[in-house]
């Protein structure tokens with residue numbers, strides 16, 4: 001992954017799907033480099049979102065990097081479909097993968113990058129054996145399944161722990177935070193160690209999407225590299 005950090009990744013889950021192209025165009029105009037796609041299956045999480053067709057449609061509206069977050073059971077069954085839809089990166093949940101290492105190998109076999117997401121209630125120790133094999137850790141800062149939830153404050157400490165683990169293990173995954181990221185907390189989230197910041201409702205529910213993106217990006221940059 002060769003991007004200047006931090007990166008703001010708007011989640012199209014909060015976009016108006018009746019005009020998805022226009023919504024993504026607002027992101028293009030604000031120089032957004034990543035678009036986050038939330039896939040929910042109604043089994044792993046209690047909500048259903050969308051599938052590869054919408055990811056493919058999003059890709060037709062932008063050159064941005066498509067960051068696909070699979071909140072689904074049996075992700076191996078669908079990885080190829082999302083790659084064909086244009087995914088540049090796929091994240092799977094530790095809690096949904098009994099053979100996590102094999103699933104990461106499966107993603108990498110398609111020449112794209114792989115991430116592991118962990119829920120707020122899952123210990124960081126569950127992913128330490130695989131850190132050297134992955135490109136991203138996605139720390140969930142809400143319980144997955146819905147946009148528009150409140151940021152869980154214990155995420156700050158988990159972020160700091162993850163940064164320490166990365167230093168101790170000399171690994172080089174990027175750290176993404178997802179859920180409840182807003183103008184009032186994004187600087188602190190970046191300061192605690194988040195490098196990719198997902199924001200759904202904070203971006204697409206704003207009156208002026210481009211202005212909101214600029215605000216979020218500026219605050220994230222202010223947080224970057226500062227000591228918590």
Ligand SMILES: O=C(CO)[C@@H](O)[C@H](O)COP(=O)(O)O
Pocket residue numbers: 011013014036038069071142143144145146147148149178179180181198199200201202
């Ligand atoms: O993966 C998820 C939720 O499960 C997220 O990507 C949300 O879609 C982010 O939305 P906001 O919390 O920013 O509204």
Ligand SMILES: [Fe+2]
Pocket residue numbers: 011036037038069178198
């Ligand atoms: Fe997500």
